[in-house]
Amino acid sequence: MSDTQSPFFRFWREFRENKLAVLALVVVILMMALALFAPFIVPQDPYDLELLSLMDARRGPGFVGSGGYVHYLGTDPQGRDLLSAIFYGLRISIMIGLAAGCIALVLGTAVGIFAAYAGGRTETFLMRVVDLQLSFPAILLALVLVALLGQGKFQLISALVAAQYAYFARTAYGAAKGERKKDYVEAALATPLSGFQVAFRHLLPNCMPPLIVVATVQIASAISLEATLSFLGLGLPVTEPSLGMLISNGFPYMMSGRYWISVYPGVALIILIVAINIVGDQIRDQFNPRLRK
Amino acid sequence: MLGFVIQRLLQAFVVMAAMSVIVFVGVYAIGNPVEIIIPPEATEEIRAEVIRKLGLDLPLWQQYFIFVTNLVQGDFGRSYIYNVPVLELIAGRLPATAELVLISIISATVLGVTLGVYAGYRPNSIISKAIMAISVLGFSVPSFWVGLILILTFAVNLGVLPAGGRGEVISFLGVEWSFLTIDGLSHILLPALNLAFFKLAMMIRLARAGTREIMLTDTIKFARAAGISEGRILRRHLMKLISVPIITVFGLELGSTLAFAVVTETIFSWPGIGKLIIDSITVLDRPVMVAYLILTALLFVLINLTVDLVFALIDPRIRAGAA
Numbered sequence: 201m202s203d204t205q206s207p208f209f210r211f212w213r214e215f216r217e218n219k220l221a222v223l224a225l226v227v228v229i230l231m232m233a234l235a236l237f238a239p240f241i242v243p244q245d246p247y248d249l250e251l252l253s254l255m256d257a258r259r260g261p262g263f264v265g266s267g268g269y270v271h272y273l274g275t276d277p278q279g280r281d282l283l284s285a286i287f288y289g290l291r292i293s294i295m296i297g298l299a300a301g302c303i304a305l306v307l308g309t310a311v312g313i314f315a316a317y318a319g320g321r322t323e324t325f326l327m328r329v330v331d332l333q334l335s336f337p338a339i340l341l342a343l344v345l346v347a348l349l350g351q352g353k354f355q356l357i358s359a360l361v362a363a364q365y366a367y368f369a370r371t372a373y374g375a376a377k378g379e380r381k382k383d384y385v386e387a388a389l390a391t392p393l394s395g396f397q398v399a400f401r402h403l404l405p406n407c408m409p410p411l412i413v414v415a416t417v418q419i420a421s422a423i424s425l426e427a428t429l430s431f432l433g434l435g436l437p438v439t440e441p442s443l444g445m446l447i448s449n450g451f452p453y454m455m456s457g458r459y460w461i462s463v464y465p466g467v468a469l470i471i472l473i474v475a476i477n478i479v480g481d482q483i484r485d486q487f488n489p490r491l492r493k
Numbered sequence: 494m495l496g497f498v499i500q501r502l503l504q505a506f507v508v509m510a511a512m513s514v515i516v517f518v519g520v521y522a523i524g525n526p527v528e529i530i531i532p533p534e535a536t537e538e539i540r541a542e543v544i545r546k547l548g549l550d551l552p553l554w555q556q557y558f559i560f561v562t563n564l565v566q567g568d569f570g571r572s573y574i575y576n577v578p579v580l581e582l583i584a585g586r587l588p589a590t591a592e593l594v595l596i597s598i599i600s601a602t603v604l605g606v607t608l609g610v611y612a613g614y615r616p617n618s619i620i621s622k623a624i625m626a627i628s629v630l631g632f633s634v635p636s637f638w639v640g641l642i643l644i645l646t647f648a649v650n651l652g653v654l655p656a657g658g659r660g661e662v663i664s665f666l667g668v669e670w671s672f673l674t675i676d677g678l679s680h681i682l683l684p685a686l687n688l689a690f691f692k693l694a695m696m697i698r699l700a701r702a703g704t705r706e707i708m709l710t711d712t713i714k715f716a717r718a719a720g721i722s723e724g725r726i727l728r729r730h731l732m733k734l735i736s737v738p739i740i741t742v743f744g745l746e747l748g749s750t751l752a753f754a755v756v757t758e759t760i761f762s763w764p765g766i767g768k769l770i771i772d773s774i775t776v777l778d779r780p781v782m783v784a785y786l787i788l789t790a791l792l793f794v795l796i797n798l799t800v801d802l803v804f805a806l807i808d809p810r811i812r813a814g815a816a
Binding site: 332335336337339340343344347348420424427428431432433434447451454455459462463466469470473474477 | 508519520629630632633634635636637638641642644645648649656745748749752753755756759760771774775782786789793797
């Protein structure tokens with residue numbers, strides 16, 4: 201029985217014990233599904249201007265608009281159904297977060313492993329640059345880059361990647377440095393495999409656990425950074441409203457008590473970020489040998 | 494030691510040189526400022542005149558050379574929008590940011606260390622668990638969202654605190670400050686709380702981890718064996734031991750709090766340099782953007798340099814290792 205269990209299954213069995221983490225995982229999967237299938241489940245395409253009516257604008261939650269259906273979370277200043285807008289916003293936020301996080305993972309890991317593998321001056325130079333970048337807060341780097349690159353999906357993702365790859369590089373470098381001294385690497389190097397193959401085929405898989413942990417944290421922080429930049433009006437163009445922009449659009453109306461325009465997209469954002477962080481925390485605890493029973 | 498200092502100074506210089514190139518290329522070489530400054534109905538002669546006056550007809554390397562020469566002389570140019578020297582503009586906004594950042598980070602440190610030491614001292618009590626929950630929230634929830642909720646709660650729903658602006662300011666040492674008047678204090682409370690929240694979370698974690706570790710050391714065991722009271726152990730021995738990492742982080746966080754002030758100042762319409770840079774980015778006021786970026790980079794380089802040097806002074810292993 202036990203020899204049929206894959207490492208993944210063992211990992212899952214331990215993960216299952218933390219009920220909060222399982223709940224968080226379910227929430228994350230659910231939100232990704234909502235984002236993915238948004239066009240099929242929302243009552244209204246929020247960006248088809250023909251469907252919007254200013255008669256419906258800024259109505260509270262539960263209002264039945266001219267479309268004949270209930271706006272459960274109310275409507276925004278353009279008369280858009282907020283629930284639909286949030287699902288579409290989730291779509292953009294998650295896409296940006298995943299894209300930035302994954303590209304930063306690949307790029308940062310490549311830099312870190314390459315530095316550990318190359319050694320010498322290359323190693324010193326690469327890690328100096330990485331450390332230097334880590335001494336600046338990510339929000340400042342992203343802000344500066346977005347300011348310099350301008351608005352747009354591509355620019356935003358580039359800025360986030362540039363601000364975040366250093367975390368992966370540092371982690372991959374640390375892990376690779378530790379693995380480098382182990383016997384299996386020496387053994388692999390003694391075979392006709394090239395050093396490059398050893399680094400990426402043998403060293404890399406053993407560096408994955410800490411990288412996965414950093415990846416969950418960084419995807420959450422990419423989503424949060426994107427929301428912050430969009431809130432400041434520096435993120436995505438108006439044609440691609442992420443959760444941050446929805447919050448920003450509702451901000452002026454908050455003062456007059458129309459809280460829902462900002463608050464509900466914000467609640468969606470917080471649930472997403474907190475859920476990803478809880479899952480990440482659990483994965484980190486499971487990978488941490490010091491906390492093993 | 495001298496070799497170490499020279500090495501670090503050289504490194505700081507290289508970083509600043511690299512920053513100046515990046516900022517110059519990023520801000521000046523991408524896009525054309527002429528389109529923004531000159532109204533579209535201007536004649537060709539006026540256009541040529543303005544381009545010549547701003548030195549935009551020169552080759553790029555010459556423009557960079559002039560740019561750096563001016564920077565070194567402390568001349569950051571004039572703001573396109575306000576038409577005053579940029580340095581004057583920033584100096585005028587600086588006190589607002591300075592008081593906000595200082596009040597936030599000091600209160601976050603004092604409160605965070607107190608709560609963190611408690612949570613580390615009694616890790617299993619319910620209060621400690623609540624403190625840790627706050628710190629998890631502080632890490633996860635984006636800063637701008639905390640600001641919005643503060644405004645919604647205290648300014649809109651309860652109506653007890655103002656949602657923006659600096660309030661009444663009073664002149665002291667030739668600079669205007671908000672924290673010296675009751676009205677000003679009420680204005681600074683929410684933004685300071687907003688800015689302090691993330692730092693608070695970090696200080697709690699740091700103090701808690703430090704306390705848990707130190708309470709298990711021989712120092713504390715012997716102090717207890719010597720019959721010293723718990724209160725005195727906490728005040729005297731624990732505080733002395735955890736103060737080193739706390740002070741380090743305090744210094745390092747000064748810079749990042751300044752960066753986060755951009756968000757807080759925008760939400761609360763706090764007229765500091767953070768709001769200035771966001772406004773400048775939206776209207777493409779290049780000289781202001783350049784000055785902000787260069788000055789922030791300089792600040793970070795100086796903070797890192799100071800931390801490195803102070804550590805080298807305290808810990809001889811570092812200067813030996815780096816030399």
